[in-house]
Amino acid sequence: MSFKTKLVENVAILSAYHHEIAERLESLYARLFKTGDGETSEYYTFPDGCPSVLKRYVDDHGRMADLASPETAAMFSDFRRFAADWAQQRPGRVGILLIPSKERVIFECLRRHDRLASAAPEFVLSVERQVALEDKIRETAKELGLPYRSALAATADALQDAIVAGQRLYPERDGHPFEAGYSAFARTASLLWDEMTVRAAQPGD
Numbered sequence: 661m662s663f664k665t666k667l668v669e670n671v672a673i674l675s676a677y678h679h680e681i682a683e684r685l686e687s688l689y690a691r692l693f694k695t696g697d698g699e700t701s702e703y704y705t706f707p708d709g710c711p712s713v714l715k716r717y718v719d720d721h722g723r724m725a726d727l728a729s730p731e732t733a734a735m736f737s738d739f740r741r742f743a744a745d746w747a748q749q750r751p752g753r754v755g756i757l758l759i760p761s762k763e764r765v766i767f768e769c770l771r772r773h774d775r776l777a778s779a780a781p782e783f784v785l786s787v788e789r790q791v792a793l794e795d796k797i798r799e800t801a802k803e804l805g806l807p808y809r810s811a812l813a814a815t816a817d818a819l820q821d822a823i824v825a826g827q828r829l830y831p832e833r834d835g836h837p838f839e840a841g842y843s844a845f846a847r848t849a850s851l852l853w854d855e856m857t858v859r860a861a862q863p864g865d
Contacts, residue, residue, distance in 0.1 A: 704783045707775060709823035710766050711830050715782075718763045722786030725793040736793070740800050747804040752860030755807035755852045758797065759845055760815055762835040764790050768816040769823075807859055809852040814844035 703712040726732055746754040760768070767787040770776045776784055794810065801808035815829075818840045822829040829837050837844075 704763070704780055706766060706770065707778050708769075708773065710769055710819075711762070711828065712832070713763045713766060713835075714833060717761075717835055718783055718786050721761050721763065722789045725789040727789075727792060727796065732793075736796065739797075743800055743804055743806060747806050751805070752807070752856055752858075752862065755809070755856045756797065756801050757845075757849055757852050758794060758808070758810040758812070760810070760812040761790065762830050762837075763787050764794075764812065765815045765819050765829075767791075768812055769819055772816070772820075807852055807855040809848050809855070811845045811848035814848050815841055818844045 702714055702716070704715055704718060705712045723729065724732060727736065743756075763783065764787055767776070767779075767784070770779055794812075798808055798810070800806075815837070818837075819829045822840060829841050831838070
């Protein structure tokens with residue numbers, strides 16, 4: 661069995677913990693210790709069947725992705741230096757796979773349906789910082805000739821399919837998806853692997 665086949669077919673294992681254990685424990689906790697009306701204030705909520713997402717997760721991710729932050733700017737500078745070294749020393753053997761956050765996937769689904777105006781301005785601002793960081797990473801990969809793939813489109817497709825089917829792609833209080841989300845990651849990783857294989861086989865690499 662090839663690496664690609666294992667990657668695509670065995671992703672269910674990756675989400676088993678969240679589906680069978682963590683989600684059940686969190687649901688039980690929520691029932692036992694629910695705080696009433698204040699509970700809803702913990703979440704950003706959305707129309708059209710999009711899942712809710714914890715505000716603190718979104719806000720934390722936004723701060724970490726903010727390129728105006730000295731800490732984030734320094735980390736990105738380190739990343740760019742490492743990426744340049746990878747591109748020079750290991751052409752075709754290193755690629756960049758971008759895994760989107762839960763809120764980034766929700767943002768993309770809302771954007772596709774021209775519904776971003778329905779989201780809280782704080783949510784939009786926070787995720788836009790993630791988008792800006794993604795753009796910088798993609799530009800860096802292109803400039804250095806590093807294979808790059810984002811799982812955003814495939815994961816947003818999976819979320820839309822789940823909504824239509826009346827299913828969930830994500831647990832309520834967790835940013836890690838269920839099996840369909842990991843399948844989207846794996847398909848994108850497989851495409852990246854193919855690109856890296858072609859690049860590594862090119863003369864001079």
